[in-house]
Structure formats: structure tokens, C-alpha cells
Amino acid sequence: MTIDNYGTWLEIDLGVLTRNFQIISQTAGTSLMPVIKANAYGHGLEKVAKSLELAGAEWFGVARIEEALLLREIGIKANIIALGYTSPARVPHAIKERITLTVYDSMVAQAYARQAEKLSEVLNLHVKVDTGMGRLGILADDALGFIAEIASSPALNLEGVFTHFACADEPDQPVTRKQIARFISIIKEMESRGIRPPFVHAANTAGTLFFPDARFNLARVGIALYGLSPSRQVPIPAGIAPSLSWKTRLISIKILPPGHGISYGYKYFTKKEERIGVIAVGYGDGLRRQDGNQVLICGKKAKVIGSVCMDQCMVQLDDIPEAQIGDEVILIGQQGDQQISATDIAVKWGTINYEVICGLASRMPRYYRNNVTV
Secondary structure, three states: OOHHHOOEEEEEEHHHHHHHHHHHHHHHOOOEEEEOHHHHHOOOHHHHHHHHHHOOOOEEEEOOHHHHHHHHHOOOOOEEEEOOOOOHHHHHHHHHOOEEEEEOOHHHHHHHHHHHHHOOOOEEEEEEEEOOOOOOOEEHHHHHHHHHHHHHOOOEEEEEEEEOOOOOOOOOOOHHHHHHHHHHHHHHHHHHOOOOOOEEEOOOHHHHHHOHHHOOOEEEEOHHHHOOOOEOOEOOOOOOOOOEEEEEEEEEEEEEOOOOEEOHHHOEEOOOOEEEEEEOOOOOOOOOOOOOOEEEEOOEEEEEEOOOOOOOEEEEOOOOOOOOOOOEEEEEEEEOOEEEOHHHHHHHHOOOHHHHHHOOOOOOOEEEEOOOOO
16 A cells, blocks of 8 residues: 555654654663553554663553553564553453553452462562542552562563652652652662662653653653654753654635625635645544634645534635645645644644544554564
8 A cells, every 4th residue: 555545644753753763772771661651642552662661771661451452462572561550350461462561550450369269370560659649549648668679579570660750740840850850769668678670760851851860760751762852841852753654635626706605504605716635534533623724735824614513524725726636635744835734733732742643543554664563
């Protein structure tokens, strides 16, 4: 298959992705755990994992065990951790497929141990400590006792301890420094008790880039891996670039008379005779039904008008007379000297670039360039 077969598709440059990984690795000076949950932030779990494993990634972070099991099915050999909740019923699968689980609750830990004991096996665990995020994690004041409990269980292997930052993408806030200090205090107390798990990690992308003392011996990198900044306050290193483009095609052009309603609900009426195009992308692909959407056609910005439909939307083409049916249309990416980024879209939608790319529908084909895995 080539892009000529597609009406709407994503293009992912695996060479760019690999270069991003290498640049961040050099910047961090420690081992990286690429975070490839949510279908590798919309980029495609399988191809991204294979490329990064070839590039030297020794760890992968996913949200759920189902993602981890899929990685094993396609032959990924690197360490994998499910960073969210995993039911104790899945312990046999985790042990069989060498998947590390996250634990932060004593009752769940005991259930894990019982499952592992039934198999006469040992389950690898990373304890998550809540140093201030207020999400998953054993509270910092209770962490030492809980960690000691895990370390003393013959059915459980304390492979790692970690935490997660709430405000690392706002480096000027004091929150992250407080979280780091709290976490370091726990690590020192653990070590004083003779508890030394092989892996200690805390830094997400922003933490990796802005807080060197939070890198420890493993850093979890997500959004910058895909070429996007965690926030305006956290610039990414030089050389890192977006690896994904979102493209569709112009599939219809009509001249409509003045006063003609456009799309569902007639939220747009032609003011004069207007040249209206239809492009083959809609909210079923991840394009939100919000005002202000723009695309690139023939290297020029075109406004999306009327309500976005599930599979199509309309564009105003009066200023692009050269546009023709079949032309390539850019939603994310570059055309000529014009560019639209996922961050640009996020600003218009009042959200973050993470949500834009994670919301790209699985029904769109992913077309991979510089695919070194084949």
C-alpha cells in the first residue's frame, strides 16, 4: 500500500522518531523508558516499539497489561512495565510474559503474592509512591513500610520504585522540587534499611529535560519522543522534530450561490457565490467539531466551515483557485512554507497536544517512512 490508496491517513517518520530518542538519551545521560501507551500517542504501538527497540530502548512503559501483551506478541524483548492498575487475575499472564506490574496498595500486593505463590513463581513489581500527584501511588508517609512489605515477600520481586510529577511542565513552580526532595528522602531511608531495588525513576519528559536530579537511573519519556513539547515553558532540545503528519484529500469542489447553508445545522451560510470544497476527514478521525479549524491546501491555509461531520468537512476555497479534486490536504504537518502543528490545534481546541495526537482514530491507516524494522 502507498499513500495513493488512502483518502485520510497518518504519516510517521520512524527515522525522525529514532533520532528524537537518541537526542533525548544524550541529553538525559541515563537510560530511557519510552512511554508508548495509547497506541504510542497515536503513532502506532507496534512499529514504534520495534523501531525504538532497535535503537537501543531497554524499557517500555504502557498503561495497561493488554498493551504489554501485544508487545510480547509481536516479539518485543525489552523490559515492559504496565504503569496503571492490573487485576490480580492477570498475574499469570504477567509472569509468563515477563511483564512488570505497578503496585501501590497493600491488599492488591497481597493478592498478587497469592497468585504468584500458586504458580510457584515470582512477580516483578515497581512500587509507585505518591509524592504529591494525588493520583495513583502509596502515600509518601506510608511508603517505607509498604516497600519493606514488598521486599520481604518471597513471591514478589521489588524491581523498582518510582513516582510521578504533577507540575514538571511548569518548571517555575516549587511543586516538583518538593516532590523530588520527598522522593529522595524515601530512597535514602530505603537504602539505610538495606533495600536497594535495581531501578529508581521519577522523571517524565519535562522532568527529564528540566530536573537533572530527578533522572536517577531511568527516565520515562513520552511527548518529546514524538517531537512535541510538554508545554510552552519546556522547550525541547534542538534537533527534535515531530514524527507525525496528518493528511487527507480534497474530494469535492462546488460553486454555491449566496445564502446557501453548509453542513448540519446550517451554522455557515455563503455570503456570496463561494467555492466550497469537501475534504475526507471528520470527527470520526479525531477532528473536533469546534470553530477555527484550518488545513493546508496548495501551501495555503483554508478555513474549515460549517459543522464537522463524522467523515467529511467543508473548506472555503475562494483564495485557493488552483485547488483541485485529489489534492493532498494537511491537518498536521508542513506544506510549502506553511505549517500546522499538533500544538497549534491544541491551542484552538483549548487543550494540550497530547490529547490531539492520542485522539487520532485507529481507523486511519498509518503509513511509515524510514521503516528500519522491515
